[in-house]
Amino acid sequence: MSAQEDITRVRVAYAKGPSLRFTGHLDLQRLWERLLRRSGLPIRYSQGFHPRARLNLASALPLGFVSDAELLDFWMDEPRALATIRAKLEDAAPPGLVIKDVRIVDLREDSLQSQMLASEFVVRFFDHQSEEDLQHQVASLLAKDDILRTRRKKTYDLRPLILNLEVITLAEDAIGLAMRLRAEPGATGRPDQVLSALGFSHTQYLVRRTQLILSP
Amino acid sequence: MPLSSENLWRRVQRILPTVVKPGRYVGGELNQVVKPWDSVRTHIALVFPDIYDLGQSNLGLAILYEILNQREDIAAERAFAPWTDMEAALREAEIPLYSLESKRALSDFDILGVSLPYETVYTNFLNILDLGGVPIYSRDRVKDDPLVIAGGQAVYNPEPVAPFVDAFVIGEGEEAIFEVVAAYQAWQDQDGEREALLAALAKLPGVYVPRFYAVDYQPDGTIKGITPTHPDANLPVTKRILAELPPPLTRFLVPNVEIAQERVSVEIMRGCTRGCRFCHAGMVNRPIRERPIQEILDSLRRGLDQTGYDQVSLLSLSSSDYAQIIPLIEGLRQLLCERQVDISLPSLRIESFSDELMDELQSLSPGGGFTLAPEAGTERLRAIINKPLSDGELMDTVRSIFQHGWHAIKLYFMIGLPQETMADVEGIVDLSRAILSEGRRIVGGRARIHVGISTFIPKPHTPFQWVPFEAPESIQAKLDLLHAGFHGAKIKMTWNNPDASLLEAWLARGDRRIADVIYHAWRSGARFDAWREHFNLALWEAAFTRASLDPDFYSTRQRELAETLPWEHINAGIHKSFLMQDYQWSLEGKTRPDCRQKCYACGILANFRELRLAAPDGGWKCP
Numbered sequence: 001m002s003a004q005e006d007i008t009r010v011r012v013a014y015a016k017g018p019s020l021r022f023t024g025h026l027d028l029q030r031l032w033e034r035l036l037r038r039s040g041l042p043i044r045y046s047q048g049f050h051p052r053a054r055l056n057l058a059s060a061l062p063l064g065f066v067s068d069a070e071l072l073d074f075w076m077d078e079p080r081a082l083a084t085i086r087a088k089l090e091d092a093a094p095p096g097l098v099i100k101d102v103r104i105v106d107l108r109e110d111s112l113q114s115q116m117l118a119s120e121f122v123v124r125f126f127d128h129q130s131e132e133d134l135q136h137q138v139a140s141l142l143a144k145d146d147i148l149r150t151r152r153k154k155t156y157d158l159r160p161l162i163l164n165l166e167v168i169t170l171a172e173d174a175i176g177l178a179m180r181l182r183a184e185p186g187a188t189g190r191p192d193q194v195l196s197a198l199g200f201s202h203t204q205y206l207v208r209r210t211q212l213i214l215s216p
Numbered sequence: 217m218p219l220s221s222e223n224l225w226r227r228v229q230r231i232l233p234t235v236v237k238p239g240r241y242v243g244g245e246l247n248q249v250v251k252p253w254d255s256v257r258t259h260i261a262l263v264f265p266d267i268y269d270l271g272q273s274n275l276g277l278a279i280l281y282e283i284l285n286q287r288e289d290i291a292a293e294r295a296f297a298p299w300t301d302m303e304a305a306l307r308e309a310e311i312p313l314y315s316l317e318s319k320r321a322l323s324d325f326d327i328l329g330v331s332l333p334y335e336t337v338y339t340n341f342l343n344i345l346d347l348g349g350v351p352i353y354s355r356d357r358v359k360d361d362p363l364v365i366a367g368g369q370a371v372y373n374p375e376p377v378a379p380f381v382d383a384f385v386i387g388e389g390e391e392a393i394f395e396v397v398a399a400y401q402a403w404q405d406q407d408g409e410r411e412a413l414l415a416a417l418a419k420l421p422g423v424y425v426p427r428f429y430a431v432d433y434q435p436d437g438t439i440k441g442i443t444p445t446h447p448d449a450n451l452p453v454t455k456r457i458l459a460e461l462p463p464p465l466t467r468f469l470v471p472n473v474e475i476a477q478e479r480v481s482v483e484i485m486r487g488c489t490r491g492c493r494f495c496h497a498g499m500v501n502r503p504i505r506e507r508p509i510q511e512i513l514d515s516l517r518r519g520l521d522q523t524g525y526d527q528v529s530l531l532s533l534s535s536s537d538y539a540q541i542i543p544l545i546e547g548l549r550q551l552l553c554e555r556q557v558d559i560s561l562p563s564l565r566i567e568s569f570s571d572e573l574m575d576e577l578q579s580l581s582p583g584g585g586f587t588l589a590p591e592a593g594t595e596r597l598r599a600i601i602n603k604p605l606s607d608g609e610l611m612d613t614v615r616s617i618f619q620h621g622w623h624a625i626k627l628y629f630m631i632g633l634p635q636e637t638m639a640d641v642e643g644i645v646d647l648s649r650a651i652l653s654e655g656r657r658i659v660g661g662r663a664r665i666h667v668g669i670s671t672f673i674p675k676p677h678t679p680f681q682w683v684p685f686e687a688p689e690s691i692q693a694k695l696d697l698l699h700a701g702f703h704g705a706k707i708k709m710t711w712n713n714p715d716a717s718l719l720e721a722w723l724a725r726g727d728r729r730i731a732d733v734i735y736h737a738w739r740s741g742a743r744f745d746a747w748r749e750h751f752n753l754a755l756w757e758a759a760f761t762r763a764s765l766d767p768d769f770y771s772t773r774q775r776e777l778a779e780t781l782p783w784e785h786i787n788a789g790i791h792k793s794f795l796m797q798d799y800q801w802s803l804e805g806k807t808r809p810d811c812r813q814k815c816y817a818c819g820i821l822a823n824f825r826e827l828r829l830a831a832p833d834g835g836w837k838c839p
Contacts, residue, residue: 037526
């Protein structure tokens with residue numbers, strides 16, 4: 001067993017690209033476990049009969065989304081230079097997973113999940129949208145006092161989870177949406193629910209997570 | 217107008233969010249091989265007609281994928297059966313089935329290499345052709361259509377799917393596939409007719425081009441003769457084998473979504489000398505070829521490094537017959553010390569356990585369960601099927617297993633075996649109960665017995681190829697007896713659906729006319745017949761009626777020894793006279809010992825005399 005002072009907590013910022021769009025949250029955890037095993041870094045494992053790599057993903061990304069800004073913590077039994085960690089993670093990463101930043105964080109810091117405040121997303125539609133219509137739809141949605149939605153047989157109010165929602169212009173003059181949704185434990189807004197409330201089906205768009213906002 | 221790859225993929229992206237587990241249909245995995253489409257000459261789609269989750273862990277497919285892609289002028293890509301929701305979505309959106317690498321319709325490929333590992337994928341195979349935009353029947357394909365070749369364990373009887381396949385590769389395909397590609401490329405250079413390609417293929421050893429053979433029938437429906445109609449067609453078509461095992465995988469593809477077997481697998485030995493009379497794999501995969509220990513361990517280490525998996529599995533028909541089993545396990549233990557991995561070593565023979573082996577195994581994988589396959593409940597029946605084992609030997613092994621610290625044993629038995637009586641079925645109950653009480657005596661209340669029951673299906677190229685499949689009603693009576701026998705015994709029993717076995721019995725020993733049945737069943741919606749939730753016997757019965765064929769003719773009929781069997785023209789390396797003698801011996805209850813001690817001239821050495829000279833270590837454990 002390594003000395004307690006050697007234990008290192010590493011935070012990785014990474015992008016999840018189109019080829020991993022349909023790798024769900026549980027599969028992503030397993031993907032990271034394998035990636036860490038392949039990296040050859042001195043990964044810290046849980047104790048017990050079936051040891052698992054200790055890792056912590058900030059926030060589940062719904063199936064079908066891509067992201068520029070995912071966060072994950074893992075632990076090592078011994079320290080390594082940041083450049084080494086980054087190089088080994090990059091070597092072990094599957095196509096579609098791009099390591100953007102690696103840093104060491106304090107062992108005593110709260111778990112990533114409990115630091116989560118909000119997520120930002122950008123939506124691109126597969127088909128042309130009229131800016132005027134979309135502006136109108138957004139305005140009338142935001143004007144509501146409550147937006148009652150049902151997911152997994154539970155009814156909740158989506159309205160307070162929407163911190164921001166606006167029509168934006170994307171590359172090639174395409175009209176899209178940007179939104180910031182609350183993402184606190186027990187109060188997490190889903191972009192697909194907002195889009196559904198606006199009248200779009202999940203076959204009409206691609207959602208990209210652009211930022212995770214943690215408590216300062 | 218064919219769909220461009222970009223266009224196709226754009227349309228697929230829209231339907232993916234509507235289906236279950238869309239990650240099956242996107243490719244893009246670690247160690248996938250994608251070559252720019254126009255950079256290679258020959259495009260091969262390797263088709264596995266079952267769901268990605270199962271097909272992707274198939275080692276045979278992985279080996280072909282690797283060796284074909286090592287060639288610069290070849291791109292090998294993958295295609296699997298879409299689940300029914302995805303099939304509906306593809307059809308609705310008019311998107312053809314595509315390869316996972318380049319997202320190309322199957323009809324864009326030069327060659328489709330189809331794996332047919334078991335008979336219950338036949339409807340999926342037809343469905344894949346249809347979804348991929350390839351004509352179902354070989355006779356309807358024209359020059360620009362892909363060449364459809366098929367191989368795998370099921371094609372030792374190619375007849376049921378003969379009209380759908382342009383050419384079969386019988387036996388081990390690792391070398392033959394390159395000969396097929398060479399013939400294809402030469403044909404392209406000559407710009408010949410499709411018939412010329414098939415004629416070139418028909419000449420290759422181990423290749424069977426069904427349209428060059430005529431099958432005639434007797435008035436009673438049995439076969440009168442199978443005759444080549446082309447001067448270049450082989451008769452018989454002798455299976456291909458390799459003198460020694462091909463190198464193990466060096467590049468392991470790692471799926472991004474959960475699949476059935478997430479582990480590093482290496483084949484440690486091919487073939488088996490035990491001669492169990494029910495065992496298709498044991499008969500058709502002769503002779504024995506062992507992989508050197510160092511090669512096994514190197515492959516496992518490399519696989520673990522590349523994949524990040526935490527499980528390894530050693531594949532063979534009978535692991536404990538591997539000559540160097542103890543040193544191999546020593547090596548595995550070394551591996552275990554280096555890394556935290558689980559090791560599974562399936563297919564251990566009951567009588568081959570020494571105390572030493574037991575100690576070694578316990579050190580490798582402490583606790584957990586132990587699997588034994590006595591196959592039959594009485595000594596008499598075990599002699600008939602040539603898996604001789606006395607009750608005493610079995611109980612000694614069981615005692616030793618419990619004494620070494622295991623407390624769960626899984627027992628595999630078959631019902632519906634030739635000459636089986638109710639007393640043999642009761643024997644399964646008595647034996648299992650005796651094993652449980654032995655376990656209780658040694659490890660107490662922790663002792664667990666799980667009994668797995670499967671239905672015997674007579675298979676081609678085995679000594680039991682002539683015997684009837686037991687009628688489902690009588691199978692059901694045996695299952696009822698087992699249920700009653702285990703009632704209150706704290707023994708868990710699992711069994712497979714006798715109706716599903718019946719389908720396998722029809723397809724395994726069918727002739728060319730059965731193709732109509734498969735076609736009608738597929739047209740009326742049969743898919744994923746190996747899957748309980750999709751299997752529908754009524755569809756098949758209707759398909760038999762539609763094809764004007766009697767299902768019992770194929771399943772429950774005793775075949776005459778003089779009868780010309782539908783696979784008579786396929787030589788699996790074993791003499792028919794040997795199979796006949798072995799069948800005769802089974803009727804007399806006479807066993808045939810392991811042939812590593814004494815050669816019984818099964819036919820392997822006669823068929824592959826020259827190849828044996830190329831085999832290392834004097835060749836294949838044949839005396």
